[in-house]
Amino acid sequence: MAAHLTALVVLPSGLWRIALVLGHPAGYTEAGFEPFTTVEAKVWMLTLSVVCELAALLTIGLVRPWGEVVPRWIPLLGGRRVRPLAAVVPAAVGAAVLTLIWANVPWWWTYPHEDMTATGNLVVGILYQPLFLWGPLTAAVTFSYYRRHRPVRPG
Template identity: 80%
Template sequence: MTRMSTLDAATAADSVAPPPRWAIWAAHLTTLVVLPSGLWRIALVLGYPAGYLDESFADFETPGAKVWMLTLSVVSELLAFLTIGLVRPWGEVVPGWIPLIGGRAVRPMVAVVPAAVGAVALTVMWANIPWWWTYPHNDMTDTGDLVVGILYQPLVLWGPLLAAVTVSYYRRHRSPRSRSIES
């Protein structure tokens, strides 16, 4: 990737059609569908049993478990936040404050391929969540089982939302040659 001047990178970003309103909403919604499960894990980190029976909750009291749950919550939210880059200028030109690569134009496939792989992985990973209540959760109270199931249900949308925003990004950034062939 060659280093572009800030003016060249801005011109490249301006030559792309703006994202459709639905894609902007879908990108922002992605961060919200991850939030409920992350807040539930943070409640566990803070010492609230959050639906677990006392003897089962003891497993979450270890420092390692707390670090894992907090890390998982923060990383999940940050990954969801990256979806917004597919509808914002920083998904087209790397912000100048980032060392070594700041100011460079983002090659579309550098964004599309990881986003598409992530969308497929997330869709597969969360596909069974709608059936949460059909699996036994002997380590949880009945209320806890209900609430945790509800908090995790939005994750089913994460993969499809990311896929839709990724397709929108790809369509806006494909080469002029491929656009003229399709027309």
């Protein structure tokens, strides 16, 4: 369940960024929204949204068969068993990095956001709050994967 929840906690912020890409100010003042109207900004926000969601979806691999055996359709590696540390190490590093990146999100409202409307500041803060859970959920799923796949010690 935690693996699936991981994909869901990333979704609200991604949908908000997609609204910006589609031209909706999504809580910004007119002047604050201006930097988001360039092609470069739109490509960045769309790419960020897709990459974040795909990264979150990778967590599901820690609870599904494709986290144990590489899917056959993947060239050169398909059908091979996944070495547990090949999944655990990147997932643990990712969990630690995500925890650090999103650690300050609960204090969103204590930071100034002059480029946003009061309602926008409230809504965006709410949409970003779930990201605080991304790292810890990934860590929990990673630890569970490790426990299920660790070598059995004799004795």
